[in-house]
Amino acid sequence: MIMQKLLMRAVLLTLVLTSHVAQADVKIQEITSPGGIKAWLSEETSIPFVALELRFKGGASMDRPGKRGAVNLMTALLVEGTGDMDARDFAAASEAIAAQFSYDVGGDTLSISARFLTEKTEESMALLRGSILAPNFPQDAIDRVRAQVLSGLASDTTDPNAKARARFNEVIYGDHPYGSVLDGTVETVSALTREDIQNAHRDTLVKDRLYVSAAGDISAEELGVLLDKLLGDLPLSERPLPDHVQIETTAGIEVVEFDTPQSVAIFGHKGITRHDPDFFPAYVLNEILGSGGFEARLMHEVREKRGLTYGIYSYLSPRDYAEGYFGSFSSANDRIAQAIEVVKEEWTKAAENGVTEEELEAAKTYLTGAYALRFDSNAAIARIMVGMQQDDLTPEYINTRNANIEAVTMEDIRRTAARILRPDELYFVVVGHPEGLMTQ
């Protein structure tokens, strides 16, 4: 009886929008569950399973002062038991119905991805609900998983890539949560208590900072009912989100000595927001400069022409609380100084001269043609839909995105290049034993 009523209300609240991608025909429905949870749905019934994506804004940046690593450890503990199930029972129950859950945390979001067979929807969601709403956080599991985190932290102390990332973020973001490793430090992680874990859970998994998408064999009505049962009892947020941080750098190189044959470099400076009027020109510009494709200038100059690296790329990083423009590559210790010079030259050249007409046309052709190819599976569509919500876009974006790319002119690129490429602020962190390179 109750089920019936809910179904009816879900139908009434469903707003159907159809978005026609250049070629891929993705129909996105924006739904609101009877209980008020919003979600995007792409219904596709040919394969009997559902991909469900949940994102909680805040993520590891919700760590309380002195408790760095609490949200990360909490996230890893969500599968370690709920109700009368311990970790083994929970895993066995998921295996028995072939439900796949993954839990991950980053600086902006805590992500939960689920994949389950249509015929096992109810059982799958009961398990997932337990892990999200009522994890037990038993002390023995906290200690066991903590040991795994500490082991990972130890490994990171001698991994040149992890060292480079950690130092670069420290320089770029300073005291902001983005500036420290979200796993925490040996000191903070060792000191975390069960209460800290419970606080991290309360701070992060909240109903008013939630984004949801689903793709696959489920109707709007069914999804609405499912979401209320799964997430309806989540509390509302009590703690504020982190502050915005302004990135400020001056041109320079910092060498972190580490005895390894190949040096790792990360570089960058401030960037622009996702909703900046110049975002599309900036996106196209970076495609030409450093997308990582073989046509990109950095790849061409550093790898194809000079053989100085296996891969080099740059990317815009518009995060929730900071905007950066970064890149990275690795080169042998005796060649990295040369590679850095080439990167600096290309950065300056593009800032001063923009790109060629031919490059702009090629980038547009690629970007507009490749867009539809992204929507090639339910799993991919679910991820794209939840990402669009996080970026504060509407389903309509799928129809307008290519036109926005097409509209970028040479003048847009020139203006944007002069604005966002900042050779005077380009900062490099290099981890290794680079020859002829010193901190400057």
Next chain:
Amino acid sequence: MTTRITSWLAGAATLAILATPLTAAQDNVSSFVLDNGLELVVIEDHRAPVVVHMVWYRAGAADEAPGVSGIAHFLEHLMFKGTDTLAPGEFSKTVAANGGSDNAFTSFDYTAYFQTVAADRLDLMMQMEADRMVNLQLAEHEVLTERDVILEERNQRTENDPGALNREQQTAALYMNHPYGVPIIGWRHEMEQLDRQDALNFYEEFYAPNNAIVIVAGDVNPDEALALAQDNYGMLPANADLAPRERVSEPPQLAERRMTFTDPRVAQPYVVRTYLAPERDSGAQRQAAALQLFAELLGGGQTAALPQALQFDTQVAVYSSAFYRGLSLDDTSFGLVVVPAEGVSLTEAEDAMDAAVAAYLDAGVDEAHLERIKFQLKAAQIYERDNVSSMARRYGAALTSGLTLDDIEAWPEILQSITPEEIIAAGRRVVNRKASVTSYLQGADSAEVSQ
């Protein structure tokens, strides 16, 4: 991020191989053979107007002549450096100009090239792949610059990672005679000497329609794909001199091998055991199926035997797993890995690992666990229908590893039919210390645990 990727065997320390069943029947697969010997496999999925076009050569690192290790992978890079009609880089540029993306990868038993494009661009992709199958042109300076690139690739993948160096040494010790002991990317001192002629020799010997499998997966009808394949690949001459694929085999292995790899860059030590193991053979896949299930039972996630014994019942380890890769032309390996908890020596970790495996073989298979694994394997067939390019990869890897479409089709049923007795028997056979290598990976200051 990086491209033209070398595929590696399962990272011994980090990966447990997940079961990936194959079903030809359900997968909507058709296959054809052209007159020149080229095989065409079509996997239909009409949900999106996209196709993946792949060319797989039955030639990989294990087909290299002695002394030129890495040449299969180097040639893979050089295949983007132009033909009679395409300038260096123009292949990828043309794919991009058509809104597509392309890449390639090399393994022991195959080299493969692929493009993901809108379905109406399939003809052009075939035209370009057919062109570079026979018309490769290599300029000397392109070869030398690209050699620097593969050396940087080796730096990035291997030299900068003690775990990867340890894996390389361990694999070299496991294979006393077979070329699987030589790394796919090559030994550095040989890579440094590779030249244009080495690449062309490999190309002339192995790149021909009668040594290739074309896989088209996505929004395409089999008849259309066949017509396009005939137009583009049909006129290419077969290589009459293509030799049968016969490799040297392992002698009886009579002595267990043990190694200690010490590197100051290791902060978290661990122990890895690899055993020589049978692979999936055409028409005889039961033992491999039993080993795949054995690996799952021992190491596939929280409820498996090794984590239960070493991480839950006792706190010997922070991580433990088992791995097995059945897709291989010749004898493969079965592996165990244990990352000890703080205060536990590698010797203690190894002993606990051996005790746990022995106890499992004595106690017999947990049948409820086996049922859960089998159900997951069935579900995996459904989940994998969502990803047509991964399906294309599975077909390509199987067909270049000595299996047939019938073998691929039979595999899911074989996995479902394996009994607990077969698993224990296969397990007992594989854990033969005489055909094994045990490695201790440790930091400079932990020499005392290696004894």
